[in-house]
Amino acid sequence: MTKRVAILISGGGSNMVALVRDMQSGDHPATPVLVLSNVPDAGGLAKAEALGVATAVVDHKPYGKDREAFEAEVTRVLEAANPDILCLAGFMRILTPDFMTRWGGKMLNIHPSLLPKYKGLHTHQRALEAGDAEHGCSVHEVTAELDGGPILGQARLQIATDDTADTLAARLLPLEHRLYPAVLRRFAVGDRTKVELR
Numbered sequence: 001m002t003k004r005v006a007i008l009i010s011g012g013g014s015n016m017v018a019l020v021r022d023m024q025s026g027d028h029p030a031t032p033v034l035v036l037s038n039v040p041d042a043g044g045l046a047k048a049e050a051l052g053v054a055t056a057v058v059d060h061k062p063y064g065k066d067r068e069a070f071e072a073e074v075t076r077v078l079e080a081a082n083p084d085i086l087c088l089a090g091f092m093r094i095l096t097p098d099f100m101t102r103w104g105g106k107m108l109n110i111h112p113s114l115l116p117k118y119k120g121l122h123t124h125q126r127a128l129e130a131g132d133a134e135h136g137c138s139v140h141e142v143t144a145e146l147d148g149g150p151i152l153g154q155a156r157l158q159i160a161t162d163d164t165a166d167t168l169a170a171r172l173l174p175l176e177h178r179l180y181p182a183v184l185r186r187f188a189v190g191d192r193t194k195v196e197l198r
């Protein structure tokens with residue numbers, strides 16, 4: 001049976017577009033049912049609409065520090081779309097244990113580092129400062145530990161001597177766009193074999 005996928009974004013949504021395009025390309029075990037943003041003017045919302053995917057906004061700002069209330073509204077909106085899988089794609093909110101309890105086991109995230117290295121922010125700069133020879137991105141299952149769930153796929157690139165955080169981010173993004181759809185295709189049929197790209 002086709003799996004229903006909701007994608008959560010906060011920004012430009014290029015990974016969301018890659019996921020939706022792959023699901024819409026035919027012969028796919030999943031279908032996109034909702035793109036939800038916590039940022040009302042996120043660029044990805046118009047892109048989702050152009051792709052014919054329903055969109056929703058739950059602005060986190062009116063909730064202030066009350067993460068639980070924000071997430072309760074996110075869950076209410078998600079439940080109306082009845083997703084089997086949530087893909088976090090540049091969704092820049094830390095999630096509480098309550099959200100994990102509700103959606104755990106169904107949630108994927110893409111992170112711009114070779115996890116377990118560089119959890120959190122500023123991953124490209126940190127890889128450069130560490131003098132790493134390679135960098136990459138990871139798709140992992142979301143658990144209560146920030147960027148710490150089981151890794152389902154990784155893509156790698158060599159760091160060049162003249163790379164900056166910006167050039168690394170720009171070179172990594174096309175790899176993210178290949179990796180995330182490849183992992184989702186497997187995850188949607190219950191296959192957790194790790195995807196390795198380079």
Ligand code: GAR
Nearest residue numbers: 011012013014015016090110111112
């Ligand atoms: C991507 O590079 C993604 O890996 C990163 O945000 C960007 C979103 O771009 N995610 C994180 O940093 C999560 N901690 P997009 O909106 O164009 O997909």
